[in-house]
Amino acid sequence: MGALAHLKVLDLSRVLAGPWASQLLADLGAEVIKIERPGSGDDTRHWGPPWLPDGTGAPTSDAAYFLCANRNKRSLTVDMTKPAGQAILRELAADADVVLENFKVGGLLPYGLDYASLAALNPKLVYCSITGFGQDGPYAPRAGYDFLIQGMGGLMSITGRADGEEGAGPQKVGVALTDILTGLYACSAVLAALAHRDRDGFRSGDGQHIDLALLDVQIACLANQAANYLVSGQSPQRLGNAHPNIVPYEDFPTADGRMILAIGNDGQFARFAALAGHAEWACDARYADNAARVQHRDSLLPLLRQVTATKTTSEWIALLEAAAVPCGPINEIGAVFADPQVRHRGLRVDLPHAAGGSAPTVANPIRFSQTPVDYRFAPPTLGQDSEAILRALGRSGEEIARLRREGVV
Structure with missing residues (x-):
């Protein structure tokens, strides 16, 4: 039994931020029902190649992208534009603890699936809305996408090579980091709202609405870079792999490639x-402490690069690790999953898939001593659980067949 096995989650979200949050809740034991459009489903099912192979090795219709955020969920197809579909969703929401959605502001109001409508049915409901820019403000009606938000929220302005270097220019992060961070914030917010609802002595037991914006999350996660600006009034600039506050803390050439030095004191x-x-460098007034090294990085870094290029990456790592100097290689993802520490920690998990064969996923990084993460089932095929969920709602086989004929499910 997972830590959240007592919770029911109705997931109306798609793509990444919302599904990332609901997968985390599902990994922790919650029952998550993923609502998808009949016939097409979550957009990320089609964001391939690569495609998940079936038991014979032939490609299925589900992209690898979909697998990353939809483990441990059940899939129910519902057309929410139809009254019968809306009735099914309201029935599920009436018995749910959480609703997650990432429609544009006001997008669910015409269907009676907005917070006010569902809270009237279920006052204990925690309803989390994820949008690009929030429920209010001049940008509220706009759609928000991770790439767009990385640019607007300042992340790209500090990512990439410095002006004047070859290949200079703003860069996005190699994964949809704003979506991922928003999913993590969403999960934290949901759990806080549930704790508030359920804590001993709380009178009303009411749920609440959570308004979560990708832009807000991106700016909050600028962390020390935002603080640097707020304190100094100067916008931080791109430094490639260098650190604005610590030197040396970047990649350096070796005899056979590059390595990372992350010297923190x-x-x-x-x-x-x-x-x-x-x-003698440690006694030189220009380099003796970190503040001096930051000030004189332009003279120090060329000296370091001349030295690091004299040994291979593996030679440096062996030498420096023995002296407790933080360092490491720059691995391709294939090398990541071959790493002995990664293999020991079991960070690849293969789950039997309904299409045959197995679906590889990345393990949840949370390790509990009492309520471990349970990998109950692979990301579902589209509508895989529709009949079982509808029967649990009291629909007969004849009613389900009728709903299918009418395109409701």
């Missing part, structure tokens, strides 16, 4: 300098 720098054959 002066003791680590002194040990590195000694191993590099230049113990």
Whole structure:
């Protein structure tokens, strides 16, 4: 039994931010019913190649992208534009603890599936709305996409090579990071709202509406870079792989590639300098402490690069790890999953899939001592659980057949 096995979640979201949140809730034990459009389903089912192979190795109609955020869920197809479909969703919401949705502001109001309508049926409902820009403000009606928000929210302005370097220019992060972070914030917000609803001595037991915007999340996650601007009044600039506040903290050339040095304090720098054959660097007033190294990075970094290029990546890592100097390789993703630590921690999980064969997924990183994550089932095929869910609602086989004929499910 997972930590959240007592919870029921109605997931009206699609693509990544909402499904990431609902997958995390599902991994922690919640029952999650994923609502999808009949015939097409979640957009990410079609964001391929690559496609999940079936038991014979032939490609299915489900893209790998869909697999990353839809484990441990049940799929029910419902056309919410039809009154009979709306009735099914309201019936599910009346018995749910949580509703997740990422429609445009006001998009569910015509169907009676907005917060006010569902809260009238179920006052204990925690209803989380994920949008690009929030429920109010001049941008509220706009659609929001991760790439767009990375640009508007400042992340791309600090990602990429510095002006004047070859290949300079703003860059997005290699995964839809704003969506992922929004999903994590959504999960935290939902759990906080449930704790508030259910805590001992709380009188009303009411749920609440959560208004979560991708732009807000992106700006909140600028972290030290936002703080640097707020304190100094100067917008941080792109530094490639360098760190604005720590030196040396970036990638360096080696005899056979590149490695990362992540030196976080002066003791680590002194040990590195000694191993590099230049113990005098740690005594040089320009480099003795981090503040001085940040100020004089332009003279220090070329010296470091000359030294690091004299040994291979593996030679440096062996030498520096023995001296407790943080360092590491820059792995391709294939090398990540072949890494002995990653294999030991079991970060690849293969789950039997309804189409035959198995669906590979990345393990949940949370490790509980009492309520471990339970990988109950693979991401579902479209409408895989429709009949079972409808029968649990009291629909007969004849009624379900009629709903299918009418295109409701």
